[in-house]
């Protein structure tokens with residue numbers, strides 16, 4: 326596809342983020358930036374995904390992003406902006422589940438686990 330939508334998935338080196346990346350990349354409609362807090366794990370995940378011949382090597386790339394680090398989020402956002410000038414879709418998959426989440430205000434949990442990524446990518 327000539328103009329794939331640009332997607333960044335956080336926490337995508339394993340689990341749901343990994344499989345979301347796999348499904349999106351297989352469609353050929355997306356270029357998926359696979360976010361991981363450990364870049365080596367991200368590279369390893371990309372390598373593993375590319376063992377599937379249905380996924381084009383140009384459909385996935387790794388990026389380091391730790392959603393608890395403003396510095397990491399800003400650096401990732403700057404890298405994406407410099408390379409592509411945009412981001413079409415952000416999948417805030419990486420999250421931190423609090424053991425006492427039900428006792429905390431929902432907005433606080435949302436801010437802690439999700440908005441930090443959104444704020445970084447929109448600045």
Ligand SMILES: NC(=O)c1ccc[n+]([C@@H]2O[C@H](COP(=O)([O-])OP(=O)(O)OC[C@H]3O[C@@H](n4cnc5c(N)ncnc54)[C@H](OP(=O)(O)O)[C@@H]3O)[C@@H](O)[C@H]2O)c1
Pocket residue numbers: 335336337338339340341342361362363366390391392393418419420421422
């Ligand atoms: N699985 C479920 O049934 C379920 C249900 C409801 C909600 N969720 C939510 O869905 C999301 C993914 O769940 P999952 O089951 O796929 O979890 P998982 O298998 O534990 O994967 C979590 C991913 O997030 C990454 N991660 C953790 N902390 C991070 C940080 N500070 N910055 C960037 N990445 C970070 C992990 O990286 P490392 O490999 O480096 O640890 C890993 O790649 C989570 O937000 C979870 O709360 C899952």
